Amino acid sequence: MTPSEPTISSILLELAEQYDGVVAERDVFARVLERRPSRAKDPYASIRNILRYDSLETGWVRLGGGQLIPRRIALQGLRFRVLPSADEISGDLLARAKLEPFVLLRMPNPRLIDAQSRVIPSATTRLPGSSARFNFSAVDAQTLDGWYRRTRFAPGDSIVITIASAEPLTLRLEREPAEQFRADDVAAQERALTDAIATQVARNRSTLVAADSVVLPIYAQAAWRTGYPGRPWQQLVENDRRLRLLDDMYIADRSFRRPLDFMLEAEAEAEWRAEDQELFNDITAFQAELRASRREAAERGLWNGIAPRASTGQVIYDFREGTSQVIHPGIIDALVDHTDAIEQRVERGDFAGEEWDDLDPDDLSEIDLADELDDELFDLEDIEDMQQFMTDNPALVEATQKLMASLSPDELAELNSAETPDQVQIILTKHLNQLLGREPALFAELTPELPLPNTHNDTVDGNGNGHTAGDIFALETTADWEADDEPGWEAEAGDEEALSESVERSNELMEQFYQTLVAQGKSDATAASRTGDLWIYADFLSNYYSRALDQGDYATLDECLFFYYPRKVLNNSARSAREMCTSFKQFYAFLRAEAVIRDDSFAQAIWRRRDQAARVIELYDQIDGDSPQFERLFAHLFAPYTA
Numbered sequence: 001m002t003p004s005e006p007t008i009s010s011i012l013l014e015l016a017e018q019y020d021g022v023v024a025e026r027d028v029f030a031r032v033l034e035r036r037p038s039r040a041k042d043p044y045a046s047i048r049n050i051l052r053y054d055s056l057e058t059g060w061v062r063l064g065g066g067q068l069i070p071r072r073i074a075l076q077g078l079r080f081r082v083l084p085s086a087d088e089i090s091g092d093l094l095a096r097a098k099l100e101p102f103v104l105l106r107m108p109n110p111r112l113i114d115a116q117s118r119v120i121p122s123a124t125t126r127l128p129g130s131s132a133r134f135n136f137s138a139v140d141a142q143t144l145d146g147w148y149r150r151t152r153f154a155p156g157d158s159i160v161i162t163i164a165s166a167e168p169l170t171l172r173l174e175r176e177p178a179e180q181f182r183a184d185d186v187a188a189q190e191r192a193l194t195d196a197i198a199t200q201v202a203r204n205r206s207t208l209v210a211a212d213s214v215v216l217p218i219y220a221q222a223a224w225r226t227g228y229p230g231r232p233w234q235q236l237v238e239n240d241r242r243l244r245l246l247d248d249m250y251i252a253d254r255s256f257r258r259p260l261d262f263m264l265e266a267e268a269e270a271e272w273r274a275e276d277q278e279l280f281n282d283i284t285a286f287q288a289e290l291r292a293s294r295r296e297a298a299e300r301g302l303w304n305g306i307a308p309r310a311s312t313g314q315v316i317y318d319f320r321e322g323t324s325q326v327i328h329p330g331i332i333d334a335l336v337d338h339t340d341a342i343e344q345r346v347e348r349g350d351f352a353g354e355e356w357d358d359l360d361p362d363d364l365s366e367i368d369l370a371d372e373l374d375d376e377l378f379d380l381e382d383i384e385d386m387q388q389f390m391t392d393n394p395a396l397v398e399a400t401q402k403l404m405a406s407l408s409p410d411e412l413a414e415l416n417s418a419e420t421p422d423q424v425q426i427i428l429t430k431h432l433n434q435l436l437g438r439e440p441a442l443f444a445e446l447t448p449e450l451p452l453p454n455t456h457n458d459t460v461d462g463n464g465n466g467h468t469a470g471d472i473f474a475l476e477t478t479a480d481w482e483a484d485d486e487p488g489w490e491a492e493a494g495d496e497e498a499l500s501e502s503v504e505r506s507n508e509l510m511e512q513f514y515q516t517l518v519a520q521g522k523s524d525a526t527a528a529s530r531t532g533d534l535w536i537y538a539d540f541l542s543n544y545y546s547r548a549l550d551q552g553d554y555a556t557l558d559e560c561l562f563f564y565y566p567r568k569v570l571n572n573s574a575r576s577a578r579e580m581c582t583s584f585k586q587f588y589a590f591l592r593a594e595a596v597i598r599d600d601s602f603a604q605a606i607w608r609r610r611d612q613a614a615r616v617i618e619l620y621d622q623i624d625g626d627s628p629q630f631e632r633l634f635a636h637l638f639a640p641y642t643a
Helices: 008-016 025-035 043-053 071-075 086-091 183-202 211-221 233-239 259-263 265-299 339-348 361-366 386-392 394-405 409-417 421-438 493-519 524-545 554-568 574-593 601-607 610-622 630-637
Strands: 060-064 067-070 079-082 093-095 111-113 124-126 140-143 158-166 169-176 208-210 243-246 250-253 314-318 323-329 481-483
Touching: 008 025, 008 043, 025 043, 025 067, 043 060, 060 071, 060 211, 067 071, 071 158, 071 211, 086 093, 183 211, 183 233, 183 243, 183 250, 183 574, 183 610, 208 211, 211 250, 233 243, 265 554, 265 610, 265 630, 339 630, 493 524, 493 574, 524 554, 524 574, 554 574, 554 601, 554 610, 574 601, 574 610, 601 610, 610 630
Parallel strands: 111 169
Antiparallel strands: 060 067, 079 158, 093 140, 124 140, 158 169, 208 250, 243 250, 314 323, 323 481
């Protein structure tokens, strides 16, 4: 690069002044490459990395989904809240860390004005008690020239800060007395903020992330960006059991540990126990709420309260023999409290050796299979030569080509820019529906692993959902569990045919639902999203019950939402759970209107439990996989399916 040649950062900074709203990052990348051509295999990669790690120097904020917004536009008019400490108030100071990520520490001091737009003289200083030594937390502060005294500021009051001007950066400070804080008005936005932060952090559970890359993009896109602000994001993170606030500026998953944490292990364990007990209390209260809802549904005749639990089968591996067996539970009464029974099993250590959940990727490094497992058992190899891999797998290449051929140029561009599984799902869902109908051979055939029937009928009969103690899901056992004798068991031909028919039927109904939504004026994205929500339940029904969506009921929806979905769907979220409940309600109302089913009351009842469906996700996210209490918390959270 010659001395006069512009850098990528300088070009991005210039371009940021030429836009006044959200723009596709590919458009910006193309303009950068016009001025600074690249022969790299992926010329966008270096630009994207600069935007990711040096957003301040580029003048842009990455919103995700392949979109950018100029930083000055994101900041203009933005409002947030600061709660100064007693030391800050007495010292007439404002900690710079509390302005993050809207005013980064490496930026010059912003200009300060009061509620009447009068300039507040300010200088740089350090927080009380800090020294020239190394500090984990930021110690920079700004003096406020007596502003606290003039406004009669008291501990507990807050500063409502408005970014009056992004260039030059100017902050308007207004005092709000503690008793005037409108908590009810901001509850929804605070929940949305913490959920969004937790979702982003969950994708980087093994590391910490800077608030600038998480919090600012959320604010930039929020409808409440310039409205009445909620509590400081730092306080919300500290109060959320899913998250940890580190050094006042970084966010991590609650399970994240630094070397310093291990040096303070005894103190950390005591804190861990207290947090786990508080979480257990929350789970206990939540379970009482679930039982009340299930009992209400039973009283209304929506189900008989019997949970079939077909999805709770556990696969037990024998690494030495290279075999496995599936253990299935029996049916259970979901209307009674199983706390004591679960607690007894926990005390006996019944859950200690059982794999109730899929392996967390973070745990894989801790498993030593060198002496127990030969790689050939997995029959998987690293793809070192992609061209050879494609040559060896022509069917996979053909399937991929057919799927990609069904996408429009705009959709291909969206797909290339997608950063999350949710975004990919929205783009691909309607094409998967169409492709399944045209090319069913491209899709893997799901094989159900259902418990074997018995001839016992010694408990209550069903009353509407078909799940009784004597049906196919009841097991002939002398204990709570029964193991399949043959690890290689597969469904009989009749089961496979039923499974194929259920998948085909569900796909047909989903396609009809999609077309109806479009005909009603819904956008393709909305229709695809609503239809995509049904895939999880359709897969669940076909895989575990050999049923189509028009055979859904209260019992299986409860099992799907409160046991299967939180554990088995990688990109789950509280928001997605609520949206799924809405999609179920709309879909079954559509089936009733089309006379496909007679009654959709069960789906409406599940929709009324949408906050519970979200809550189980939130509670599960708070369980630390490294906690000694993991099995106990897990078993109680997913009762009665773990009883």
